[in-house]
Amino acid sequence: MKIYKIAVIAGDGIGPEVVDEGIKVMKKVAELDDRFQFEFTYFPWGCEYYSKYNKMMDEDGLEKLKNFDAIYLGAVGFPGVPDHISLWDLLLRIRKEFDQYVNIRPIKLLNGAPCPLVDGSRDTIDMLFIRENSEGEYAGAGDWLFKGKPEEVVLQTGVFSRKGTERIIRYAFEIASKEEKTLTSISKGNALNYSMVFWDEVFNEVKEEYPDVKTYSYLVDAAAMLMVKDPGRFEVVVTSNLFGDILTDLGAALAGGMGLAAGANINPERSYPSMFEPIHGSAPDIAGKGIANPLAAIWSVSQIFDFLGYEEIGERILKAIEFLVEESAVLTPDLGGIASTAEVGDRVVEILNQNV
Numbered sequence: 001m002k003i004y005k006i007a008v009i010a011g012d013g014i015g016p017e018v019v020d021e022g023i024k025v026m027k028k029v030a031e032l033d034d035r036f037q038f039e040f041t042y043f044p045w046g047c048e049y050y051s052k053y054n055k056m057m058d059e060d061g062l063e064k065l066k067n068f069d070a071i072y073l074g075a076v077g078f079p080g081v082p083d084h085i086s087l088w089d090l091l092l093r094i095r096k097e098f099d100q101y102v103n104i105r106p107i108k109l110l111n112g113a114p115c116p117l118v119d120g121s122r123d124t125i126d127m128l129f130i131r132e133n134s135e136g137e138y139a140g141a142g143d144w145l146f147k148g149k150p151e152e153v154v155l156q157t158g159v160f161s162r163k164g165t166e167r168i169i170r171y172a173f174e175i176a177s178k179e180e181k182t183l184t185s186i187s188k189g190n191a192l193n194y195s196m197v198f199w200d201e202v203f204n205e206v207k208e209e210y211p212d213v214k215t216y217s218y219l220v221d222a223a224a225m226l227m228v229k230d231p232g233r234f235e236v237v238v239t240s241n242l243f244g245d246i247l248t249d250l251g252a253a254l255a256g257g258m259g260l261a262a263g264a265n266i267n268p269e270r271s272y273p274s275m276f277e278p279i280h281g282s283a284p285d286i287a288g289k290g291i292a293n294p295l296a297a298i299w300s301v302s303q304i305f306d307f308l309g310y311e312e313i314g315e316r317i318l319k320a321i322e323f324l325v326e327e328s329a330v331l332t333p334d335l336g337g338i339a340s341t342a343e344v345g346d347r348v349v350e351i352l353n354q355n356v
């Protein structure tokens with residue numbers, strides 16, 4: 001029997017609350033399946049850790065994480081610790097050092113999930129966003145000159161390497177080709193006259209290798225409009241770090257809200273562990289109340305199974321989430337219910353148990 005080692009960084013706010021439910025689901029699946037077991041190791045890193053030790057994670061934290069099969073993360077960030085510190089010193093550090101250059105965010109409207117579009121349906125809102133996750137606008141390149149002086153100037157440089165751009169675009173083509181879907185590239189070549197002209201050029205180059213994949217290219221502003229007006233035209237989507245960040249929050253809103261949005265940070269070569277997380281933050285406004293929606297965190301568990309090669313289990317977990325949302329008896333307040341975080345987790349486990 002295979003034993004998978006999972007590093008758990010529950011983090012801050014509602015992070016630990018939703019992660020508990022995801023782990024409940026993983027344990028149940030392992031119990032029902034004799035091919036594997038999980039071994040969980042918890043790392044207490046995050047803002048609370050920062051307030052005690054003045055660091056978001058241990059100095060040798062990456063060394064400690066290196067040999068795990070996957071990292072399961074809740075959320076980091078809490079009032080009192082500046083967001084750029086909590087983000088850069090933990091999450092972005094892991095994403096970068098472990099070369100998790102692919103961010104996969106499914107935007108799929110499950111039956112029963114609320115959609116702000118009057119004609120939004122399961123058929124039309126079903127996209128897979130592949131967001132560049134290692135460079136671009138979030139490379140951290142820039143300068144802050146004459147700080148505090150009248151002539152103050154700040155520079156934030158987008159970094160688009162040939163290697164980085166090519167590999168994310170190729171990854172997206174591989175998925176589109178395998179799943180027989182269309183691929184849409186989202187850029188902004190009219191205004192960003194270096195980075196995005198380059199992005200478009202690389203997209204067109206790689207496209208030559210995949211004559212079977214039908215492609216589209218949109219400017220990011222038009223894409224935002226089309227995601228609302230005609231979401232059905234998007235299937236697999238590839239875009240830069242910043243554009244992907246923004247558009248997937250829009251996508252999350254289309255597909256039932258932050259409580260239902262998951263994201264995987266993948267190192268496709270598997271030289272380092274990949275990291276799975278709900279895309280929402282630590283939600284300080286509802287933390288500690290036991291009402292956070294754990295479905296996004298449970299959806300990321302389904303992504304862990306996909307990644308480990310058990311796609312049928314990933315699919316089953318997603319079906320269980322959909323069953324729960326559709327029956328609408330056990331939902332947290334963000335989805336209009338009165339259930340607690342733990343009750344929703346328990347219900348998912350029950351559904352998996354009954355194999356409905």
Ligand code: NAI
Binds near residue numbers: 018280281
């Ligand atoms: P947020 O996602 O934490 O919350 C936005 C709104 O959505 C809040 O009203 C919250 O109550 C609600 N919400 C989020 N997740 C929910 C869930 N599972 N169930 C029910 N309601 C939910 O974003 P916000 O408020 O901008 O950020 C809060 C903190 O989280 C900040 O410190 C931020 O830096 C951090 N953050 C961390 C992320 C991560 O760890 N990946 C991602 C986004 C933000």
Ligand code: MG
Binds near residue numbers: 245249279
């Ligand atoms: Mg975001």
